[in-house]
Amino acid sequence: MATVKIEPGMESMVDVYIYETTQLLEQLDEILLRTEQANTFTDNDINEIFRIMHTVKGSSAMMGFENLQQLSHKGEDMFFIIRENPDKMQDIAFVYDLVFRMSDLFKAEIEKIQNVPDAELTDFSDIISELEKGAATLKGDVDAGIAGEKADKAKKDAEGNAAAIANASSNTTVDGALSVRVFFQEGCKMENLRSFLLLNKIREEAEVIDFVPKNVDTDSSTAEVIINDGFLVTFKAQNNETVLRLIENAVNVESFDIIDTAFVAPTHSEENTKAAPKSDIAKPSTAVAAKSESAPAPSQHISGGNADKSSAPPPEASNVSAPGKQSIISVNLAKLDQLHDIVGEIITTESMVISNPELDGLKLESFLKSARELKKLTGELQDTVMSIRMVPLAGPFQKMNRIVRDMKVKLGKDAELKIEGETTEVDKSIVDNLNDPLMHLVRNCMDHGIEDSVQERLDAGKPAKGTVTLAATSSSGEVIITVSDDGGGIDTEKVLHKCEYQGLLTKPAGEYTEREIQNMILLPGFSTNDVVTEYSGRGVGMDVVKQNIEKCGGTLTVDSKHHQGTTFTIKIPLTLAIIEGMEIQVFDTTLTVPISCIRESFKVKNSEIFRDTTHGEMIMIRGECHPILRLHEKFQIPTEITDFEDGILILVETDVRSVCLFADRLIGEQQVVVKPFPAYLSRYNIKGAGLSGCTIMGDGSISLILDVANLMDGSF
Amino acid sequence: MAVNVQKNNPLALDTKKNTSAVEKEKEITKTLTFAIGEQVYGIEIPYVIEIISVPKITRVPCSDVPYYIKGIINVRSKVVPVVNMRACFGKEEVEYDEKTCIIIVSLKDVSVGLIVDEVRDVLSVKQKHISKTPELNNVNNNKFIEYILEMDDGIKLILDIKKIIFDENMI
Numbered sequence: 031m032a033t034v035k036i037e038p039g040m041e042s043m044v045d046v047y048i049y050e051t052t053q054l055l056e057q058l059d060e061i062l063l064r065t066e067q068a069n070t071f072t073d074n075d076i077n078e079i080f081r082i083m084h085t086v087k088g089s090s091a092m093m094g095f096e097n098l099q100q101l102s103h104k105g106e107d108m109f110f111i112i113r114e115n116p117d118k119m120q121d122i123a124f125v126y127d128l129v130f131r132m133s134d135l136f137k138a139e140i141e142k143i144q145n146v147p148d149a150e151l152t153d154f155s156d157i158i159s160e161l162e163k164g165a166a167t168l169k170g171d172v173d174a175g176i177a178g179e180k181a182d183k184a185k186k187d188a189e190g191n192a193a194a195i196a197n198a199s200s201n202t203t204v205d206g207a208l209s210v211r212v213f214f215q216e217g218c219k220m221e222n223l224r225s226f227l228l229l230n231k232i233r234e235e236a237e238v239i240d241f242v243p244k245n246v247d248t249d250s251s252t253a254e255v256i257i258n259d260g261f262l263v264t265f266k267a268q269n270n271e272t273v274l275r276l277i278e279n280a281v282n283v284e285s286f287d288i289i290d291t292a293f294v295a296p297t298h299s300e301e302n303t304k305a306a307p308k309s310d311i312a313k314p315s316t317a318v319a320a321k322s323e324s325a326p327a328p329s330q331h332i333s334g335g336n337a338d339k340s341s342a343p344p345p346e347a348s349n350v351s352a353p354g355k356q357s358i359i360s361v362n363l364a365k366l367d368q369l370h371d372i373v374g375e376i377i378t379t380e381s382m383v384i385s386n387p388e389l390d391g392l393k394l395e396s397f398l399k400s401a402r403e404l405k406k407l408t409g410e411l412q413d414t415v416m417s418i419r420m421v422p423l424a425g426p427f428q429k430m431n432r433i434v435r436d437m438k439v440k441l442g443k444d445a446e447l448k449i450e451g452e453t454t455e456v457d458k459s460i461v462d463n464l465n466d467p468l469m470h471l472v473r474n475c476m477d478h479g480i481e482d483s484v485q486e487r488l489d490a491g492k493p494a495k496g497t498v499t500l501a502a503t504s505s506s507g508e509v510i511i512t513v514s515d516d517g518g519g520i521d522t523e524k525v526l527h528k529c530e531y532q533g534l535l536t537k538p539a540g541e542y543t544e545r546e547i548q549n550m551i552l553l554p555g556f557s558t559n560d561v562v563t564e565y566s567g568r569g570v571g572m573d574v575v576k577q578n579i580e581k582c583g584g585t586l587t588v589d590s591k592h593h594q595g596t597t598f599t600i601k602i603p604l605t606l607a608i609i610e611g612m613e614i615q616v617f618d619t620t621l622t623v624p625i626s627c628i629r630e631s632f633k634v635k636n637s638e639i640f641r642d643t644t645h646g647e648m649i650m651i652r653g654e655c656h657p658i659l660r661l662h663e664k665f666q667i668p669t670e671i672t673d674f675e676d677g678i679l680i681l682v683e684t685d686v687r688s689v690c691l692f693a694d695r696l697i698g699e700q701q702v703v704v705k706p707f708p709a710y711l712s713r714y715n716i717k718g719a720g721l722s723g724c725t726i727m728g729d730g731s732i733s734l735i736l737d738v739a740n741l742m743d744g745s746f
Numbered sequence: 747m748a749v750n751v752q753k754n755n756p757l758a759l760d761t762k763k764n765t766s767a768v769e770k771e772k773e774i775t776k777t778l779t780f781a782i783g784e785q786v787y788g789i790e791i792p793y794v795i796e797i798i799s800v801p802k803i804t805r806v807p808c809s810d811v812p813y814y815i816k817g818i819i820n821v822r823s824k825v826v827p828v829v830n831m832r833a834c835f836g837k838e839e840v841e842y843d844e845k846t847c848i849i850i851v852s853l854k855d856v857s858v859g860l861i862v863d864e865v866r867d868v869l870s871v872k873q874k875h876i877s878k879t880p881e882l883n884n885v886n887n888n889k890f891i892e893y894i895l896e897m898d899d900g901i902k903l904i905l906d907i908k909k910i911i912f913d914e915n916m917i
Contacts, residue, residue, distance in 0.1 A: 709855070
């Protein structure tokens with residue numbers, strides 16, 4: 031079996047290939063889901079699917095992934111039949127399963143290519159033969175025999191395709207058809223595949239009537255023919271100039287000639303005369319460019335390949351909008367990470383300079399003015415870098431459609447996925463970490479949430495069709511994502527019973543509140559499923575979900591009402607990297623409290639403190655009672671300030687609880703770059719101790735960032 | 747943390763094989779030696795990133811973190827944890843003095859600073875110097891020792907950095 035071999039010089043293309051193909055496959059999934067739901071293919075959909083398959087096939091071939099090329103080829107075949115025989119589209123449910131499977135295999139293979147160097151190319155003959163069978167079924171009896179002849183199948187199909195296209199087009203009028211002979215740059219290699227890609231591009235804009243040589247995608251020997259004689263393509267377009275421009279701008283195209291159609295398509299006798307008015311374009315190769323009067327050297331535009339893509343805007347307004355300058359580029363994430371790191375360093379260094387102790391006591395009017403200016407600019411820089419990294423949640427959300435669809439079929443439950451607020455943007459690194467948790471939660475909703483029997487739903491006065499809702503909103507530096515279902519909800523008694531059975535309880539069963547019991551489903555090892563299914567029940571999952579979310583600084587909570595449904599709420603910070611923090615000091619330790627958690631800070635008199643029965647210290651502020659947490663005790667810091675009157679209290683709160691932290695003194699407010707604890711320490715539960723990370727201060731010392739929510743959990 | 751550490755050790759510790767005199771004299775690797783008390787230890791040079799004096803160490807106040815991890819330090823804007831080798835080897839801890847150093851070692855992007863009493867030398871290691879670690883499991887030091895060098899000026903214990911960085915239960 032062949033291995034993944036990337037031709038020299040193509041390595042840089044692999045990333046692009048993976049990126050593009052993944053996107054196309056996602057598009058494919060999207061269309062299939064939509065059409066399956068609507069239960070009908072529009073012409074547009076079929077063309078779009080066809081185009082995707084085509085592009086994937088072409089680029090796979092170009093990268094030398096033969097198995098992927100064959101696979102997409104078969105998929106393409108199938109849709110070719112559907113496209114040509116729209117009347118046979120009644121019973122195509124099996125097509126969806128086939129194509130979904132194909133797309134999954136494709137994705138798995140691409141992942142392999144991405145992650146495993148020198149991986150073996152997977153043998154797809156099983157699915158290929160199934161696709162062939164599917165195609166045969168679609169085709170009906172007429173030429174079902176083709177499916178059997180596997181040996182020269184590929185070749186035959188390609189010929190069949192071309193013939194069919196030619197046949198189809200000969201029935202239509204070929205008014206305004208144009209033939210172009212394209213030459214590629216010398217030594218650009220794989221001319222046949224480049225021709226094939228070019229062909230695909232032309233197909234997007236025009237109807238391809240004929241091309242010579244044939245079989246460019248499967249027969250590499252055609253490359254030589256193309257080198258010598260060029261690639262001859264005859265097409266008919268709404269706007270021929272658009273297509274010509276497309277050819278002109280295609281990668282590695284050295285030059286092209288426009289040929290009178292009479293020579294190439296003698297069968298279409300009618301069009302000789304009709305093509306005549308176009309002869310002003312059709313003669314010399316420079317004719318097209320000559321139209322652009324502003325261009326100083328007309329021939330450049332034809333022969334320059336893609337080098338001057340942007341510098342050759344079409345002067346005349348054509349009825350098709352001109353291909354504008356591309357306004358979006360894709361950037362390697364590693365570079366963004368690097369940029370992000372550097373900005374973090376700049377901000378640290380900036381405060382090192384501006385609050386340098388050597389400046390203390392100096393009168394520095396203009397320095398401070400410049401410093402303010404600098405601070406403003408670095409702030410803007412930081413915001414911009416952050417915004418670059420922001421991506422909408424639509425990607426991971428859309429993927430859930432597929433999961434719901436698959437599970438619907440497997441579990442035999444009727445349910446739909448509602449998506450709200452998918453335009454909410456979060457940091458790219460967070461989005462990447464969200465995929466798995468979201469998948470688990472949606473699966474969980476489908477598997478455990480939605481009732482097994484429709485009758486149960488109807489009895490509870492709910493519609494027969496279940497609903498799983500994915501929603502996202504952002505509020506004050508946080509993104510809140512909810513995954514909810516309108517199913518049976520969590521049976522707290524069952525959960526408690528299970529926990530008791532599995533030995534997960536830490537206190538007598540009677541002492542648990544409903545909320546506590548609900549959140550027990552997030553414990554490691556917990557599973558209510560008696561039977562392990564493909565999707566859930568192994569008792570891993572929910573705790574992994576929780577861990578994954580916590581890894582990116584978020585929290586996961588469960589809220590469930592019996593018979594009404596369950597809601598999982600994920601809260602994650604918009605961005606991980608830079609926060610506004612209040613520096614506080616406890617003896618020799620500097621701690622950072624996120625400003626967003628702080629309500630106020632104040633001095634107290636000992637008389638205001640009172641104690642509860644277990645000697646927990648409390649304070650009453652404006653009628654509300656708050657417990658006091660002595661940071662020096664919590665972190666065993668040997669400070670001398672243990673009397674409340676000598677130190678300061680800081681009231682911090684999360685959405686559910688509040689606590690007063692007792693520290694020696696406040697240092698001041700500062701923007702800090704959050705750094706995670708080093709990987710070496712990841713085996714210890716530092717987060718549980720109430721510390722979320724650390725930051726490097728202006729003077730080079732390290733300050734620990736408090737995780738207020740965990741601090742409260744671990745202390746009371 | 748189950749990390750598969752590849753055996754990328756340049757030393758093939760096959761002492762049973764009869765090696766020729768030339769091979770015995772061949773330099774296999776270089777090692778940085780340092781002292782903890784009277785004993786000299788070594789770390790293979792490829793693992794060593796740098797040697798610094800002891801800066802302010804920020805303690806990580808978490809009961810989960812073992813006592814020999816002294817905290818974290820800032821090494822040119824990178825946060826690196828530091829391990830006191832004395833404590834790690836079960837020896838009595840001493841105050842840091844001007845000779846105390848932190849050797850920053852790194853493997854697979856994980857860096858750790860090792861606090862040692864004193865850094866000595868960089869030695870050229872030849873095949874003839876190497877002898878195997880005695881299989882004595884009751885000596886807890888042995889866990890971190892990859893092999894032993896017998897040199898003219900004494901025995902040097904070469905640390906197994908893979909274990910120090912990736913082994914969960916160091917002690």
